[in-house]
Amino acid sequence: METAHKRPNYILIWVYLAVLTAAELALAFELPISRNLKLLLLLFLAVWKAALVGLFFMHLKFERWNLRIMAIIPLPLALIFILAGMSEHVW
Amino acid sequence: MTHAAATVDQMLPPYPAERGLDVYNKKLGMWVFLASEVMFFAALIGTYVILRFGATGEWAKPGIVLNIKITAFNTFLLICSSVSMVKAYAAIQDGDPKKMRFWLLMTILGGAAFVGIQVYEYIHLVQHGFVPSGVREGSELAELVAKGTLPAATMGLYGSTFYTMTGFHGFHVTCGVISMAYLYFTKALPGKYTKQDYGGIETVGLYWHFVDLVWIILFTIVYLI
Amino acid sequence: MTTVAATAHTTPAHHDDRSFIRKYIFSTDHKIIGIQFLFVSLFFLLIGGLLAMQMRWQLAYPGQPMPGGGILPESMAPGGVILPEYYIQLVTMHGTFMVFFAIMPLLVGVYANFLIPLKIGTHDMAFPRINMWSFWAFFAAGLVMLSSLFVPDGAARAGWTMYAPLSARHDYSGASIGQELWSVSIILVGLSSILGSLNYITTIINNRAPGMTWFRMPLSVWSLFITAILGLLALPVLSGAAIMLLFDQIIGTHFFDPAAGGQALLWQHLFWFFGHPEVYILILPAMGMVSDIVANGSRKPIFGYHSMVFAIIAIAFLGWIVWGHHMFMSGMNPTLGSSFMVSTLVIAVPSAVKVFNWMGTMWRGNIQFHVPMLNAVAFVAMFAIGGLSGIYMAATPVDMFIHDTYFIVAHLHYVLFGGSLFALFGAIVYWYPKMFGRMMSERWGKVHFWLTFVLYNCVFFPMHILGMGGMMRRLYDPSQYTFLQPYQPMNVFISISAFLLFATQVIFFVNFWWSLKKGKPAPQNPWNDNGLEWSLPSPAPHGNWEKVPTVYRGPYEFSSPQAAEDFLPQYTKLPTDREPVRAPVAGH
Numbered sequence: 037m038e039t040a041h042k043r044p045n046y047i048l049i050w051v052y053l054a055v056l057t058a059a060e061l062a063l064a065f066e067l068p069i070s071r072n073l074k075l076l077l078l079l080f081l082a083v084w085k086a087a088l089v090g091l092f093f094m095h096l097k098f099e100r101w102n103l104r105i106m107a108i109i110p111l112p113l114a115l116i117f118i119l120a121g122m123s124e125h126v127w
Numbered sequence: 128m129t130h131a132a133a134t135v136d137q138m139l140p141p142y143p144a145e146r147g148l149d150v151y152n153k154k155l156g157m158w159v160f161l162a163s164e165v166m167f168f169a170a171l172i173g174t175y176v177i178l179r180f181g182a183t184g185e186w187a188k189p190g191i192v193l194n195i196k197i198t199a200f201n202t203f204l205l206i207c208s209s210v211s212m213v214k215a216y217a218a219i220q221d222g223d224p225k226k227m228r229f230w231l232l233m234t235i236l237g238g239a240a241f242v243g244i245q246v247y248e249y250i251h252l253v254q255h256g257f258v259p260s261g262v263r264e265g266s267e268l269a270e271l272v273a274k275g276t277l278p279a280a281t282m283g284l285y286g287s288t289f290y291t292m293t294g295f296h297g298f299h300v301t302c303g304v305i306s307m308a309y310l311y312f313t314k315a316l317p318g319k320y321t322k323q324d325y326g327g328i329e330t331v332g333l334y335w336h337f338v339d340l341v342w343i344i345l346f347t348i349v350y351l352i
Numbered sequence: 353m354t355t356v357a358a359t360a361h362t363t364p365a366h367h368d369d370r371s372f373i374r375k376y377i378f379s380t381d382h383k384i385i386g387i388q389f390l391f392v393s394l395f396f397l398l399i400g401g402l403l404a405m406q407m408r409w410q411l412a413y414p415g416q417p418m419p420g421g422g423i424l425p426e427s428m429a430p431g432g433v434i435l436p437e438y439y440i441q442l443v444t445m446h447g448t449f450m451v452f453f454a455i456m457p458l459l460v461g462v463y464a465n466f467l468i469p470l471k472i473g474t475h476d477m478a479f480p481r482i483n484m485w486s487f488w489a490f491f492a493a494g495l496v497m498l499s500s501l502f503v504p505d506g507a508a509r510a511g512w513t514m515y516a517p518l519s520a521r522h523d524y525s526g527a528s529i530g531q532e533l534w535s536v537s538i539i540l541v542g543l544s545s546i547l548g549s550l551n552y553i554t555t556i557i558n559n560r561a562p563g564m565t566w567f568r569m570p571l572s573v574w575s576l577f578i579t580a581i582l583g584l585l586a587l588p589v590l591s592g593a594a595i596m597l598l599f600d601q602i603i604g605t606h607f608f609d610p611a612a613g614g615q616a617l618l619w620q621h622l623f624w625f626f627g628h629p630e631v632y633i634l635i636l637p638a639m640g641m642v643s644d645i646v647a648n649g650s651r652k653p654i655f656g657y658h659s660m661v662f663a664i665i666a667i668a669f670l671g672w673i674v675w676g677h678h679m680f681m682s683g684m685n686p687t688l689g690s691s692f693m694v695s696t697l698v699i700a701v702p703s704a705v706k707v708f709n710w711m712g713t714m715w716r717g718n719i720q721f722h723v724p725m726l727n728a729v730a731f732v733a734m735f736a737i738g739g740l741s742g743i744y745m746a747a748t749p750v751d752m753f754i755h756d757t758y759f760i761v762a763h764l765h766y767v768l769f770g771g772s773l774f775a776l777f778g779a780i781v782y783w784y785p786k787m788f789g790r791m792m793s794e795r796w797g798k799v800h801f802w803l804t805f806v807l808y809n810c811v812f813f814p815m816h817i818l819g820m821g822g823m824m825r826r827l828y829d830p831s832q833y834t835f836l837q838p839y840q841p842m843n844v845f846i847s848i849s850a851f852l853l854f855a856t857q858v859i860f861f862v863n864f865w866w867s868l869k870k871g872k873p874a875p876q877n878p879w880n881d882n883g884l885e886w887s888l889p890s891p892a893p894h895g896n897w898e899k900v901p902t903v904y905r906g907p908y909e910f911s912s913p914q915a916a917e918d919f920l921p922q923y924t925k926l927p928t929d930r931e932p933v934r935a936p937v938a939g940h
Contacts, residue, residue: 043217046210046213046214046217047210049210050206050207050210053206054203054206057199057202057203057206060347060351061195061199061351063351064189064351064352065189065190065195074352075352078347078348078351078352079347079348081347082343082344082346082347082348083344085343086340086343086344089209089336089339089340089343090336090340093209093210093212093213093332093336093339094332094333094336094337094340099150100148100149100150102148103148103150103155103158106158106159106162107158107161107162109162109585110162110163110165110166110169110585111165113166113169113585113672114165114166114169114172114173116672116673117169117170117173117589117621117625118169118172118173118176118177120621120625120676120688121173121176121177121181121618121621122176122177122180122181123685123687123688124177124181124615124617124621124684124685124688125177125180125181126685127685127686127687140558141474141558141559142934143561143562143900143934144474144558144559144560144561144562144900145560145561145562145563145564145565145934146934147557147558147559147560148557148558150558151558152478152479152554152558152559155478155554155557155558156478156479156550156551156554159549159550159553159554159584160546160550162584162585163546163549163550163584163585163587163588164588166584166585166586166588166589167588167589167591167592168592169588169589169592170588170589170591170592170593170622171592171596173622174592174596174607174618174622177615177618177621178607178613178614178615178618181615182613183613184613258604259599259603259604259605260603260604260605260606261606261612280613281613283605283606283612283613283614284606284607284612284613284614286605287596287599287605287606287607287614288607290605291595291596291599291605295595
């Protein structure tokens, strides 16, 4: 079962998500920064938003460590696959 | 069933049994299923990344083919429906089935609206000439390609990856809406969810948040980059 | 020394009164679902064998009319002479049926379903209805794949690995709807596998009987658990790839078509990223069941139980980072290729640990050569040979010469037939009494085993030599090459052995079907084994136990000083045993 915890403030998380989304839109279309930096920042923001949903809405922050591991295991596998596929184009 | 465990509280793992993960079966099953879904979207998203990274030509600039304004609103809508879902979960945790039903209904409507807007977007795109195989000849977008605003070499890949990723995401959202509607009418309305037994809400909620999470990634890498 | 009573102290469930349809057709009982998988998979094993027999005819007697070939359509085999277009369909569909519809469902669909609840001590799977859907998705997939043999322009024909863009474009392959049906069928197989996996994982984590701690689980269950995790994470990638292939085929997308910006290697990466964990799915359950049978047949605990578990986990873990060894000759990034060579060589280590542990189990054991033990020992030996040929292939410079030759065919058949199929023959005989309440004939089991063992080696060992000599895979007519003509007598030898091998399987099939009704009624524990399933009557009743048993020890307590007999079941309570304590958790 979940560890005893104070319920997160879901509305606050919603505000965070809205702000981050607005930041992404501004970054993508308004700010004059280099393409690669833009890419990096947008990915970072997207992952941050996804983490907020995963940790607070899906309550992963309050679950046992072994459930957290189970939820995360596919990610390194996906990364390995994508990096290997991309490496075909850098040699 | 002939065994004695039928009276056990639905929210606890089965007893008598070893402790396992201390998470009841439905919830554990949903997390396990979501792990497989991550791999499925990893295949589709990974394909997009690999194809785009390895493409010999330029990729279309964001915002030209796809409608950012409508999709940004849609993203916001889906995030709102995620909030309403978690509020439904919090409501039944507090033992308020009426509030739970309200928020669950909001979630269903939000999800259905998302799908509706996506379908509208698809129809719009096809009318302008953007199809899974790329750009249709003689269409509006074909003129942009001729002018050089859109790169001819990669439009085929753009169409293939766009429709596959967003299409399967939309399919998952639709399945979510149908599941929630089913639970709403068969379980939530007749008052079968209580403070002691709301596993179905938590389980479907996990699925719904996952679908939102995938969209958060997709919106960024498909529409904004 | 305490005397242990041989009778069980568990309480089997009572007879149920469901209708025939709910009991046997749309059943949610894991045992019935396992048996359904068994019957359907054995049928597809037969189909796969029939396809192979036609291939072997063509290889031994190229261009000659095949006996019985008259029933084939003129477009495929005019006058009974197999055409190249038909030959490549045979190759493709033999691989497809054997991998997806025979070996995988026999190992996982049958034994994960049948054994897991029985061996961990629970009434059924965590999600019985999802389990039922898993079977029917598999059944539908099989029908779709079977139908692809009969459609206009014939079945898929790009090899079971379905490389694109050959598989994606009709103008390249010559097939039409047959290709699409392959993709649809594979999507359904993926769905079936994923639904099954989520059941097995949840059940094993949450529904183990009191006292059934992780390190008291039999190795068959450990291997099925790890296999389920592999399947859970690998099959979705195949489903995704098959969907993209289907889209390339029917809606004009360009994922894998280089002419339109797609990448052919992308298909290979997607397929083998799934494909390598898949081959571990095809061997790990066999290894687990062999462990159970070898310990039983040796009347000794399994040697190195913990290292066996860690070896299974290591194989599964490493299995994710070796897939490129199927692609050494594809033109992939050579640096990437080198990293795959290293990881592939490393993965041999845990497999070797297991082989030595099986040998250690048998060493100085009181070996009973019952039919399952014969098959299990053959597994160990044949798997070792298959693994050794794998070392050659792991070394990229060697693989440059033997890739896509019969050396590879020899390797894969040594691990899949010599390995998995022998393990299956053993497992089917071993758990037959618990499934059907009857014993298979021991005498005909031994005849089948020895004939199969000798003939199987006659078929597949020479393929190593053919491969070293340069004979290519999927080759229609070896006699067209001067350098292969000296090997033609070997091809004939292999084919004749193959025909005899196929005929020998009739013995197994007849033994199987005849024993269903006429076999000796089975006692509760015919093999004097320790697992929880042997505490139930043969066959096991619906719901398994009225009250789940309590577990007091591990599963391999053979020849224990604490027991008068040479086995000590997991569920037997000795006066010195304590009841397991369920650790307290807040809220329980």
